Amino acid sequence: MSGGNMAEKDLATRVARVLGRNSVRLEDLPPGSSRGAARVLSEEGEPIAFLRIDLGVATDVTVGKALVSEMALVKRAHDLGFPVPKVFALLNDPPVAVMELAAGTARPDEAEAERVGPEFMGHIARLHSIAPAEFGLDAPATVSDAIRQDLDCYMADAEARGITRRPLVRLAARILRHALPRSAEPPAMLHGDVGAGNFMVDNGRVSAILDWELAHAGDIHEDLAWLWTRGAHTAFGDPRQRIAEYEAAAGKALDPDRLAWHVAFVTFKSVIGLQRRMYAQGDDPGLLIILIAILTYETLLCAALGRILGIQLDMMEEAPVEGVTETVRLIELMRHVAPPANREGELLQQYLRAEAAQRPWNADRLRADARERLGAHPDQLDMLVDSAAPDRFADLLRVFGAAAGRRCKAFPNAERRVRRALAIGLGKQN
Template sequence: MDRAQVAEGLTRFLAARTGGEVRVENLARLSGGASRETWAFDAETPQGRLEGILRADPVPDAPTIPGRELEYHLIRAAWDAGVRVPEPLWDGDDTFPVKFFVMRRVPGETLGARLIRGEQYARAREVVPFQLAQDLARIHAIREAEHPELAALERPPAGKSSAEAQLDYYENNYRTSGLDPHPVFELAIRWLRQHLPQPCEPVLVHGDFRLGNFIFDETGVRAILDWELAHWGDPMEDLGWLAVKSWRFGGKRPIAGVGDREAFIEAYEAAGGKQVNRQHFLWYEMFGNLKWGVITMTQAGTYLSGRNRSVELAAIGRRTAETEIVLLDLLEGRLD
């Protein structure tokens, strides 16, 4: 959608929702990938000034995951559960030819390296791990029986645990990539097959819970973002992914670069999260590093094939070796 179309439609939509004349200002499209459009705006409304975000599908009837309507319901369920998320204000209607919703804008920062290094974030570094543990426990407390609107989210196929289904998916991606073999990945896959955790009751899993996907300021976490990979699965998946070394952005501690495993686990359990089996956690930390390694490898393949000559893909492709080093450490029982 172009700026004029968004401005006109958004003005009409907000006027209908707030009961009077609306003036939209400072409308600007934000970066955020091809799978969605994100527009920031300010608006003067009969209910006061609104600093908002419009999230929309890119083109009519385009299949997106999870889709804007489902994304709205995800954020609404998280908001109702007490998770730090942007306040979801209104689900969309037929104002635009695409699915959309409006939420309140949250000020702050998302760049992980700034949390790790910024002097102004010293206090935030102390509290972020505990805030993340609270938010994760609240996300995992959301149940499908209480939120039937989330039934369309992906889930493990019948007869397979979430862990096995996830491992199958990424092993298949690795083996069909057509790129050079990676013996370390072979060792990791073998270990993961031999140590599959027991199946558990599926809960809502964020799917990309990590540093870089939440807004923070000097006080700590302000809002959890990026719900595109949410699904029903094993809660330990989120814990293991948060500990993946690549998501520490140079930080020396395992949880988002600023927290320790045991303190985080204790905070997660104290906030109502499932009791954490350390081997279960380790399985998903190992799997998370393998998963990211396979992603880096396949993105390098996309660049090398010429399908997409993005320099970003090439740079990500150079990081495969980093994940192999981490996997070797984990296989040897060396945690950092």
């Protein structure tokens, strides 16, 4: 927020009033899934507070909580002694939370991540020991009920936004429902997005746990599954070490099969959230990053679903074959007559050219996979996703997994993220 228009100046004036300052400046930070963020700077340029701003992307509060609901959870967590920023005030039009500025960094280096790992996992274990009602949340009777309700909410949101037009989304939902964990335990209080990037570290201690937007009642294995899924883009050591630290703090062992299921589930949630951002109305300066993430997480979703089905997918090993098409020639002409103005524009044009050049190869390989694996034409895949019996899930997934892996070949950043996530165990058999 540069303060260049009247709405931003009015917001800065209101924030200054809350903080007891004559004036402040607002400095934009990269947005999350449905929240904007800004540092509040004093007249001298010193960071003094933090803003969390509702961008109106996730309007369905069953999927992403409204800002006022999120802040109620943060306030309760603060009262219970968790390291969370203090909420100074809630403003309207747009909805904005004025919060304490947490000290430290959300990107600790490897050594610091290892130092704070046991402390952070201890906080998560303690959170899981508190009943959701203590946070003002209603909860279904059992963990299985909570999981089923959560999956239903994500699918309803995806249906409403047209995201279920993507066959992989529907196939993933069918596999998840088929293998849904059975547990009569009462649901636990979950943070909903555990891992690096969502907590701050300062002088070797956890200074703040951030981003409670997805907090809900559910299965503790879901929170731990995020360690793998978030690890695709932000490292936090070996997830298996973090799990050991959690088990030591909680005094109980996790179920590897339930954990594997939830790795697939939270990766599925990530795909839905990214698609929501991609097709939301309005300009989003982070669309290139979202595109990279979609390519990454659709491939990782296939790997995680394969683990549920007990199969190891062969992905990312085929060398791409590029051809010259009309679209390729037009993109090359565009790069010549209208060179990109910045690095992001250059990356986007490189991706568009590579995707267009690899499209015939992708189509040929998809036809071959559909014929060899399913005895079907690619045009039949959409129908098979909805009608095939569960014993065909593995072959369908092999076809979609190979296709997702090939799509990553057009964007090296996506391929690197996939390989990093696979290296820390996402999709591997127990």
